[in-house]
Each structure stands twice: as C-alpha cells, then as structure tokens.
Amino acid sequence: MEGKKILVADDEPDILEIISYNLQLHGYKVITAKDGDQAIQKAKESLPDLIILDIMMPKKNGMEVCKILRSQPEFAGTIIVFLTALNDELSHVKGLEYGADDFISKPISPKVMVSKVNSFFRRISKPELNQVMDLGDIRIVPEEYMVYFKGEPVSLAKKEFELLSYLASKPGRVFLRNEILNRIWGSEVIVGDRTIDVHIRKIRQKLGIDCITTVKGVGYKFEA
Amino acid sequence: MEGKKILVADDEPDILEIISYNLQLHGYKVITAKDGDQAIQKAKESLPDLIILDIMMPKKNGMEVCKILRSQPEFAGTIIVFLTALNDELSHVKGLEYGADDFISKPISPKVMVSKVNSFFRRISKPELNQVMDLGDIRIVPEEYMVYFKGEPVSLAKKEFELLSYLASKPGRVFLRNEILNRIWGSEVIVGDRTIDVHIRKIRQKLGIDCITTVKGVGYKFEA
DNA sequence: TAGGGTATTAACAATTTAGTAATCATGAAT
C-alpha cells in the first residue's frame, strides 16, 4: 500500500489540499492537478496507480479525462474513480460507461476517503490466489490442490478445496452464503440449501479441527 | 429494497400516476397525496421510507411540508426529495436548508427516477456498513460480524449485531422504536412491543456494560 | 403514595437455520 502513487484532480484548491494531506498521512504519494488537461499530462508522466477525478473541472471534465486515459493501454490497469455530488445518479451511470471503477461522494469525509482508497488497492492487489497460504497449523497449496494440517497432507475434493481456499483467503471475514454460492458454484447454478453445509462438514471432518465458524443467519468464516 | 414505502405528493394526477406506476413496477409500495396537507397526514399514518414532494402544491407547498416533517423526530431518518423544474437553482438552495436530501428534475424520465430511488435506498441501506467502528472500549467489525469489548471478542447473534451496529452508527443520537423496527425488522414484519427491549437486554448482558441508554417513551441510544 | 404508563427481566414457545446421515446420480478409473 505504501508508496502507491495517486493522482488527484480537482479545481478547488481546498479539496485538493484536504485530500492530498490525508492520503499523504497514510503513506501515499500524491500528485495533484487542477484541471483536465493537467490531469492527463501528469497522469502520463507519473503513471499513478489510482486516479481520482472531479467530474466538474475546467479544460476537460472528469468524464473526458477518463475516456482519454482509458483509451491508452498504459492506463488499462489503473484505477479511476470519480468525485461526484451525493446521489448524482446520472454521473454514476455515465461514469461507468467511460470506464470508472468507483465513485467517492462529496462532501468528502477524509476518513471514508482514505478507507475507500485503501480498499481499492486491496481489491486489485488480490489476484494472487495461487499463493501458498499459511494459517497456523493449516497450509493451503493451490497448485497442488492440497491442504496440510500440521504438515500432514489432507486431500480434499475440488469443491471442498475451493471452498476452504475461498474462506481462508480472508480469515475472520464472514462470507455470506450467497457470496459463497456465487463464487464456488457460479451465479447461474442453483443448488439446494443444504449443499454448502454438507461441504463444510466434509472439510471439518477431514481436517479434524473446526477452523470454520458458523455465523447463523449470515454465513461462514475461517479462523485459524 | 422490496416493500419500501414511498410517499409521492404532487397535484398533477398524471405525474402521480406515472411515478407510482413505475415505482410499483419495481416492487415499491406507493402512497400518494395530492396536496401538502394530505402529504403530511399520510406521511404520519404510513411512515414511509422515502418521500417525494412536488415543490408547487395546493394547501402547503413542498418546502413547508418538508419543514414540518423534519421537525418531527419520527421523520429524522426519512429521505425527503423534491421534484423541481430543471435548473431551478433557488429551490435547490432553499430545499437543502429545509432538510431535503436530493432533487429530481422535471420533466421526469421514469428510468432515471427509478434508478435514483434505488440509489437512495442503496445509500441508506448500508451507510458505510463495512466500516469498522471504534467507540471507546467497543469495536464493531461488520466484516467479521464481531464485536470486541476491550479487545475481547463478543459474539452477538445476527439481530443483536445489527441492532447494535445501527445504534452505534450514530452515537448519542436517539433512535425511535419505530425507526429501529423499520430498519432492523423491515416495515412489513410486525413484532411485539417488547421484542426490541429483549434484544437490547441481550446486548447489554453480553457486552457486560451498559452502552445503550434508554430514553423512556422515545427509544434507545448508544453511548460509549 | 397511588396509579398509569413504560421498561426490564426471566422463563418459555416458536421459528429459523444448521448439522447429519443416508442416498442417488454422474462420470472417471480399474
């Protein structure tokens, strides 16, 4: 997260000030721009990881900037978010068309802003699902489709393995049954109510310990 | 989103018709009023989740209605939006002073209207629900469905957790029993009078300290 | 200090939700 570059473009110096101050406080490098043209220019020279664009700006508005940047391959992977007025649904719709990743509503709460920014980075830095996961006594090795409990190999079936990996991808976090269904079974497939439970049971059985906690009425979570 | 009650007030039967038809199509329950007085009366008896007010109405105009409703605690959490002529800047400014949450411009596009309404509910239905809340000794982690008291995990049941999160979302603010019912149980469900109390009790018990204060005849509030 | 309204509480009942074991269907491996 540290050292990530963020470009902020807004024509109001105050906003610019507040945003960059708070982001810098959290270890981000901030580049600022005060209009659309400058935003494009600075984006090209600094290649930021995240770009925050105000919708309304002189020279070129946020939408235009976004459109232009998105058309260039070096910004394909860059996160672009808009600053919008609260509930400005129209901008949201258009913004998504132009390739925005998300929106931050004005008025801005620094706290919310920073946590949103953090979550953007968390989101993209995730696709490392093939990483070996070490969680206490449990070790998950995706490329072997294998799980080890205290060094002992435990062989899980595909669905079981995927389910465990998914839950273990964020220990402590509760995954809703719906999320699980979507991720493991896909949104088209419809499976019975008890299917998840049965697979959870198998995992618990095979691992011998209960590393999966039930949150009734909500879902399941992994805990080391 | 389903079953949310929306009160629409406008003196033009056609507009009323279009709006309510489209909203109903999307699963909302619509109540209509054709003037300001009726709007107030119906608002009081049906306690809608969202109120759409035309600015220009007989008896009382939208501003007045808004002002009156806002002055009553049971409408503190209700979303109120105005129907305004496009670019009617003056109404916008005044409207915000009177406590409006947003504006919808005439002429009305049903599509835009519905998507705006949806977004209102999306906003309020989870106002930063994924934010960790730190309140003195108490820490609420929505992602984990967990509450920590002085670092010690306390596991609350779903309803209890939701209730606590709700109250804690605005420490110090009193939540009316009605608001709580609407938010936690939904406007359709009918539960007995003592139900809230019992859940409050459970939370108090489990947390060990009394962070929830009773305001007799009114409701409850969270205090760190 | 008596009484109305309101909240607290504990015990209980109802409901919802998850766990379990047995069973079936499918398809790959022997």
Added chain:
DNA sequence: ATTCATGATTACTAAATTGTTAATACCCTA
C-alpha cells in the same frame, strides 16, 4: 461392467436464534 470418489439432494434431528408472555420494577404525576 464394476468400483469408486465426488457432489448434490433429501429427510430428519439438533441447536440457536428470535419472539412472546407475564410478572415485576421504575418513574413521573397527581
């Protein structure tokens, strides 16, 4: 063709959650 593992379903059981009741307790006000 038979076996076997997987994955899904079912019907049943178990358990936790959630809601109700009814017996107080509390606190204003008269």
